[in-house]
Amino acid sequence: MLIVHRPGMLTTVQDLGRWGSQRFGIPVAGPMDAFAHRYANALVANDDSAAALEITLIGPELEADEPAVCAVTGARFAVTVNENAVPLDTAFDVPRGGRVRFGARAAGARATLAVRGGFDVPVSYGSRATSLVSRIGPFGGRSLRAGDVLPVGAAPARHIVPPPNAGMPLPDRGARLRVLEGPHAAMFERSSLELLYAERFLVTPQSNRMGYRLDGPRLMHAGSSDILSDATPIGSLQVPPSGHPILLMADRQTTGGYPKIATVISADLPLAGQLAPGDWIEFAAVSRAEALTALKRQQRQLQLEPWP
Numbered sequence: 001m002l003i004v005h006r007p008g009m010l011t012t013v014q015d016l017g018r019w020g021s022q023r024f025g026i027p028v029a030g031p032m033d034a035f036a037h038r039y040a041n042a043l044v045a046n047d048d049s050a051a052a053l054e055i056t057l058i059g060p061e062l063e064a065d066e067p068a069v070c071a072v073t074g075a076r077f078a079v080t081v082n083e084n085a086v087p088l089d090t091a092f093d094v095p096r097g098g099r100v101r102f103g104a105r106a107a108g109a110r111a112t113l114a115v116r117g118g119f120d121v122p123v124s125y126g127s128r129a130t131s132l133v134s135r136i137g138p139f140g141g142r143s144l145r146a147g148d149v150l151p152v153g154a155a156p157a158r159h160i161v162p163p164p165n166a167g168m169p170l171p172d173r174g175a176r177l178r179v180l181e182g183p184h185a186a187m188f189e190r191s192s193l194e195l196l197y198a199e200r201f202l203v204t205p206q207s208n209r210m211g212y213r214l215d216g217p218r219l220m221h222a223g224s225s226d227i228l229s230d231a232t233p234i235g236s237l238q239v240p241p242s243g244h245p246i247l248l249m250a251d252r253q254t255t256g257g258y259p260k261i262a263t264v265i266s267a268d269l270p271l272a273g274q275l276a277p278g279d280w281i282e283f284a285a286v287s288r289a290e291a292l293t294a295l296k297r298q299q300r301q302l303q304l305e306p307w308p
Helices: 034-043 190-198 266-273 288-301
Strands: 002-008 010-013 052-056 061-064 068-081 093-096 101-116 174-180 201-203 211-215 236-238 244-247 260-264 280-285
Touching: 002 101, 010 244, 034 052, 034 068, 034 101, 052 068, 174 266, 190 260, 190 280, 211 260, 260 266, 266 288
Parallel strands: 174 280
Antiparallel strands: 002 061, 010 052, 052 101, 061 101, 068 093, 068 101, 174 260, 201 211, 201 280, 211 244, 236 244, 236 260
């Protein structure tokens, strides 16, 4: 097990999410940066859906009660084991009684820490993901606290290793996110679409895992700002009557009643997940074919090879 001595700012247990229950009003949750999650699990030979830790802005201090193999991906933290620096994007050993500490953060907002065997916390509605808004998941659906104990599952029998340099570029105080227009683009004035692609938006301090509230030019509706509630995919850019868009993220609600002017493509969702309050966003429209090509290219980065 790993024992939490300091929890960090916001550290939660996540797997790839609670898919298939949205029709019951149960949010998906899961990692803000699914690429970093899958990459960390691959480095320690786990299935990519194994439960890992998502670490936000300030990292934790953890103690291993038995030898463990861990990996940290995503945001660039200084990580040590018993005061000795360990590399990111590489599996490293933690001895019995060893302490994993997170220090200064250089880039990105969220890191993933995976341990070989995954965290064997209870399953809720088919997933080990923590949904902070609905309070579903391990530890009553809350972030970690000092004194929490994280049991580790059995190590997988098959060892695999991802190709080298599979990590992704991180935001530099902001990011350009590609979007598919719609599904409700026709409900907005044409000038609003022009502003969406021409101006920068800032991630405000009112942002969280549920969504990023963005400050910037107002995106005006052509008529009503209400729709019959429908599904809210991750990456949806929902625009309430204020005209200030909300980028829906991992802990989003299952349905919403505001029009969605655009949706961030799947390949750029990990980049969006690495943004923090104060960072800027620029949006660029792409075609469905371009979005699929970008996703296929990203998936090839995580092609796994047998480890002899």
